[in-house]
Amino acid sequence: MVHINNDDIDNFEHLYRINLINSCSGYKSANLLGSKSLSGIENVAVFSSVTHIGSNPPMLGFFLRPTIMLRNTYENIKATGFYTINHIHETILEDAHHTSAKYKSSISEFDKTNLVSEYKNEFLAPFVKNVPLQLAMAFVEEQEIKANNTILIIGKIVGLHVNDNLLEDDGFINLAKGKIATINGLDGYSVPKQNKRFGYQRPK
Amino acid sequence: MVHINNDDIDNFEHLYRINLINSCSGYKSANLLGSKSLSGIENVAVFSSVTHIGSNPPMLGFFLRPTIMLRNTYENIKATGFYTINHIHETILEDAHHTSAKYKSSISEFDKTNLVSEYKNEFLAPFVKNVPLQLAMAFVEEQEIKANNTILIIGKIVGLHVNDNLLEDDGFINLAKGKIATINGLDGYSVPKQNKRFGYQRPK
Numbered sequence: 001m002v003h004i005n006n007d008d009i010d011n012f013e014h015l016y017r018i019n020l021i022n023s024c025s026g027y028k029s030a031n032l033l034g035s036k037s038l039s040g041i042e043n044v045a046v047f048s049s050v051t052h053i054g055s056n057p058p059m060l061g062f063f064l065r066p067t068i069m070l071r072n073t074y075e076n077i078k079a080t081g082f083y084t085i086n087h088i089h090e091t092i093l094e095d096a097h098h099t100s101a102k103y104k105s106s107i108s109e110f111d112k113t114n115l116v117s118e119y120k121n122e123f124l125a126p127f128v129k130n131v132p133l134q135l136a137m138a139f140v141e142e143q144e145i146k147a148n149n150t151i152l153i154i155g156k157i158v159g160l161h162v163n164d165n166l167l168e169d170d171g172f173i174n175l176a177k178g179k180i181a182t183i184n185g186l187d188g189y190s191v192p193k194q195n196k197r198f199g200y201q202r203p204k
Numbered sequence: 205m206v207h208i209n210n211d212d213i214d215n216f217e218h219l220y221r222i223n224l225i226n227s228c229s230g231y232k233s234a235n236l237l238g239s240k241s242l243s244g245i246e247n248v249a250v251f252s253s254v255t256h257i258g259s260n261p262p263m264l265g266f267f268l269r270p271t272i273m274l275r276n277t278y279e280n281i282k283a284t285g286f287y288t289i290n291h292i293h294e295t296i297l298e299d300a301h302h303t304s305a306k307y308k309s310s311i312s313e314f315d316k317t318n319l320v321s322e323y324k325n326e327f328l329a330p331f332v333k334n335v336p337l338q339l340a341m342a343f344v345e346e347q348e349i350k351a352n353n354t355i356l357i358i359g360k361i362v363g364l365h366v367n368d369n370l371l372e373d374d375g376f377i378n379l380a381k382g383k384i385a386t387i388n389g390l391d392g393y394s395v396p397k398q399n400k401r402f403g404y405q406r407p408k
Contacts, residue, residue: 002371003325004364009262012375019375021259024339024364026233026291027379027386027396028256051255052232053267054352055225058213061267061349063257087230094402101405112408121207135228143347145265145358148258152356154349160208160228167206171216171223175231175388182231182386182396184379187403190386190396192231197392198298201305204316 023185030181030189032096033062034084034117034126035076042108042117042126043072046099048183050085058157059140060085063150072105076125077139077153085135086128090179090191097187123159132163132178172197227389234385234393236300237266238288238321238330239280246312246321246330247276250303252387254289262361263344264289267354276309280329281343281357289339290332294383294395301391327363336382338365376401 009017028048035043053059064074077083088096095113103109110117110126117126120136127134136159143152166178174195181189213221232252239247257263268278281287292300299317307313314321314330321330324340331338340363347356370382378399385393 001365001367004366005325006362009361009364016375017262018259020364020377021262021361022256023375023377023379024337024361024366025254025256025264025289026235026384027231028233029230031230049255050229051253051267052226052229053349053354054269055222057352058221058225059349059351060229063255063265065258085229093400097402098405098408101407103407107407121209133228140351141349143349143356145257145263145345145347145356147263147344147358147360148261150257152347152349154351156351157213157225157228158210160213160224161205162208162228164206168223171220171227172389172392173224173227174392175227176394180230182394184396184399185376185401188376188378188399188401190380190399192386192388192394192396195388195392195394196297197389198301199391201302203305203307203311204302 019185028183030088030183032086032088032099032115032128033073034086034128035073036080036125037076037105038079041106042110043076044099044109044115044126044128045073046088046096053154059154060137060157061152061154063152065150080124081139082124083137083155084125084127085137086131087133087178087180089132089181093181093189097189120161121159132166132180133173134161135159223389232387234292234387236290236292236303236319236332237277238290238332239277240284240329241280241309242283245310246314247280248303248313248319248330248332249277250292250300257358263358264341264361265356265358267356269354284328285343286328287341287359288329288331289341290335291337291382292385293336294385297385297393301393324365325363336367336370336384337377339363
């Protein structure tokens with residue numbers, strides 16, 4: 001086993017360090033966040049930090065560094081209050097990852113990829129078409145992480161569109177059946193083929 | 205496609221609702237957090253919310269609801285300042301998931317499963333032995349999520365132990381090579397077999 005200590009991490013070259021630290025937390029969610037500016041310009045961007053916050057009320061969070069990157073998503077959410085979370089699946093991996101390129105706010109990533117926007121139920125923000133799981137989100141609160149100026153955005157799930165074959169009898173959404181991806185590090189994508197459920201555990 | 209709206213979510217039976225909301229965010233990290241009380245009782249518990257916060261300083265976060273569950277991990281971290289993050293891999297799935305059972309603080313999950321604790325480099329908190337990736341963490345700060353009293357715990361990575369065959373030349377840790385698991389919902393585990401890397405993206 002390799003042992004990497006505090007000093008090693010501090011002294012690694014920039015790219016080595018961001019690869020290492022971004023891949024050491026484990027598998028991450030693979031989502032496209034859709035939003036729209038007040039002037040009507042659509043935005044879609046890959047995020048790997050969407051995390052469960054609570055079921056009642058139903059809330060998810062994600063992290064961003066608004067001063068450094070991904071400002072369009074942040075500004076659109078703050079301006080309009082709404083965004084979508086769309087799951088990256090096997091057939092759109094390359095286009096989804098390309099949304100990480102730093103385009104100007106006047107350019108929509110929908111115009112630079114084969115990703116197509118769609119609108120449902122008069123929800124303000126664009127969904128990504130033909131994705132097996134799409135969530136309509138309303139902004140709730142933001143928290144600043146003091147140690148590095150990262151911002152945690154919390155949103156409430158106000159709508160959920162899911163392909164029939166993914167939704168099981170007990171409410172479990174089977175991500176493997178939707179060929180939904182998971183992210184390893186900054187640019188690695190895996191598509192799990194199956195899963196095993198172990199049920200609720202009680203003390204032995 | 206099934207459309208589930210705000211009212212539907214509010215009216216679902218409890219178990220259906222928690223299965224749905226816990227599986228709709230996408231794949232989650234699969235980690236065992238190790239900690240120790242001031243009186244020396246070891247604790248190990250499964251978490252699926254460990255998330256990348258930043259690379260410089262190297263920080264990870266995770267969420268918990270200290271008033272409802274998993275109080276041992278929270279109390280130990282606050283009392284000692286240290287904990288470990290250990291990656292759940294193919295051969296320990298069942299034991300890892302069993303740590304979600306609600307044992308009293310006087311009982312160590314290491315005594316109720318085949319998981320074995322180990323100590324390295326005089327770090328206070330126990331690691332889980334024979335795991336391909338182990339992180340030594342120091343508590344940095346906590347943030348309260350007002351909307352549901354969840355707490356976000358931020359920690360700094362102060363040490364990293366990784367099996368040689370997972371660590372690639374550019375710092376990327378290949379989780380698939382370690383047969384590391386990812387979590388779907390509350391109790392579904394997948395072990396991705398491979399990944400594809402797409403590299404850094406620039407505007408076209």
